[in-house]
Amino acid sequence: MTLFVYLLSSGLTSGALYALVAVGLVLCYRTTGHINFAHSELFMLGGFIAFTFHVLWGLPYIPSLLLAVIAGFLLGVLTDRAVYRPLIKAPPLTMVLATVGFSFLLKGIGRYFWGGQGEVVPFPPLASPAPVLIGTIPVFPQQIAVLSGALFCMALLTLFFRYTRAGKTMQATAEDVRASFLVGIRVERVYTLTWGTGAALAAVAAVLMAPLTLLTPDVGFILLLKAFAATILGGLGSMPGAVVGGFLVGIMEAFAGGYIASSFQDVSAFAIIMLVLVFRPTGLFGVKGGREA
C-alpha cells in the first residue's frame, strides 16, 4: 500500500510536469500546425537560467522563477522570429527539420555555458527535503509545490483563454486562421504570443522540476519525449487531452518502474507513443484528422 501511494504521488508529480510541457507543445501545434522539436531545449534553457539567478547569483526562488519565465517567453519569441516566421510557407518536413536543427543549436549553447563534462547541476529544493506525513502517507513538500504550481499554471491558462482578449484571439486563430485574419485579428502577433506562452510554460515546468531531479543539458529531450507521449495519448491537438495524457504517462511510468523493473520507467513513454499511434492514432480524446497532420 505504501509503495502504491508512493508511486502514485511521484507519478502525479512528474505527470503534472509532463502535462505542463505538453500543454505548451499543443498550444503551438493548435495555432501554427507545427510541432516544435526545440521545445525541449527551451525547457532546458529555462531551467538553467533560473539556476543562474537562483544558485549562482543568490536571488530568491520566486523572483528567479519569474525571471526564468520572462526569459523563456523571449526564447519562444526568438523561435518564432528565427525559425517559424521565415519558413511559414515551407512544407511540414522542412519545418520539423528546422526545429530539430534549432534544438541542437540551443542544446550546444546550453552545454557550452552550463554543461561541463557530463556533470549535473544540483538545484536546492524550495522546501525542506524531508518528507512530511499526511495521515500515514509520507509526502515530499517539493512534490506538493510542483503539483500545486502546475495546477496553478493550468488554471491561469484556462482563465487566460476564457476571459482575456489575447486568449480569445489565440483560440480564434487556432480555429481558423483565414477567418481570424478577415475579422481583423493580427494573426502574426498571435503567433508570436503563442510561441512565447508555450516556451514560458516550459520554463515554469523546468524551474518546478529542477529541485526534484537534476539539470543536465540533455534533460530537455527526455522530457520532450514524455510530452510527446502525453499529447499522442490525449490526442494530438487536444488541450484537455494533453493534461490528462500527461498525468496518465506520469502514473503509468511510475507504476511500470515500481512494479516491473526500474529500467521500464524510461521505456514506457516510447512504448505509449508507438502503441497509441499503431492502434489508436486519434488518441483517447479522438481528434479528427489523426495520422495526417
Next chain:
Amino acid sequence: MSRLLRPAVAGRALLLVGFLAFLIAPALANPYQIYIANLMLIYILLAVALNVLIGFAGQLAFANGALFGIGAYATGLLRLDAGWPLWAALPVGTVITTAAGVVVALPALRLRGLYLALATVAFAQFSLWVFVHWDGLTHGVAGFVLPRLNFSPLPATPIQGLYYVSLAVTVVGLWLAWNLVRSRVGRALVALRESEVAAEALAIDITRYKTIAYGVSALYAGAGGGLFACLLGVVVPEQFNLFAIVVQFCIVIVGGIGTVWGAVFGAMLLIWLQEALRGLQEVQEVGFGGLLLLTLLVFPGGLAEALRRLAPAWREPLRRTEGDQERSALEAEENRHGSGTAR
C-alpha cells in the same frame, strides 16, 4: 576539346577522377586519412539511403539512426560472439537490419507527417534503450570491442582492406541508388511524395513503393552500420543517439534534399567538419544544428543547387529545377489571364 566540355562527358570524367582518387588514396595517405576517407564512404551510403526515404519518398522518418545502430550491432555481434568472418557477418547483419527496417515500416505505412516523425523518434529512442538494457545480447551500456580484422592472404593491412570493402559497397550502393531513382520506382516515389491521392489515382501501389523506400534505406543503413562498427572497432549505444540522425539529416539537407550526388558531396564536407570539431560536443551540436537550420533558411537547395548554378548542364533525375518552377508559375499566370478574358 569541345567534346570534353560536353556536360555528360565532363560529368563522367569528373566522376571517374573522383573514383580514381578514392581508389588510390590508401597508397598515398596515412592511416588517419584513410580512416576519414572510409568514414566519408560510410556516410555517403547512409546519406544516399536517407535521401531516398525523405528526399524522394517524402517520408520524414527518424528511424535511420537506430537502423544504423542495429546494423552496427548485428555485424559486430556476429563477428564478436558468433565468431563469423567479415564476409559473412556484414551481409547477414545487413539482412537483419533490412528485416528490422521493414518491420518498422509496416506500422509506419499508416502514418504521415508529424505522426510518422513522432513514431519514429520513439522507435529510435526505444532501440537505444534496448541497446543499453538487453545486457545479455548487446553487452549493455559499456558496449564491446571488436577483434581486429584480418585480410591475411591479401596484401592489405586491416585499415586498407576495410577501406576497399567500404569503397566497393559504396560504389555499388551509389550505382544502384542512381538507377533506382531514375527508374519507375524513383518516379513512383516522387509521385507519392507530391500527392498520395494523385499517385494512387495513377495506379501507383503506395504501400508497395513506400515499403521499397523503407527497405532500401534500411538496407543501406545496415551495411553502413556494419562497416562503421568494423571501422571504429568499438560499439557503444551512445553512438546511435539522436545526434547520429541529426548528422545524417544535416548531410542530406546541406547536400541537397532529393538528389543523389548532393548526398555524396554533403557527406564528404560534413564528415570533414565533424573530424575538425572532434571531441567538442557542444561545438558539434551548435555547428550541425546551426548548419541544418541555416541551410533550410537561406539556401534550401543545398550544395546540389549551388552545383547546378555553377554547371547548368548538371542534371539530377526528377529534380524540380528553378526553370520548371518559373514555367509552372508562368503557366498559372497565363491560365488566370486566360480565364479572365474568357469571362
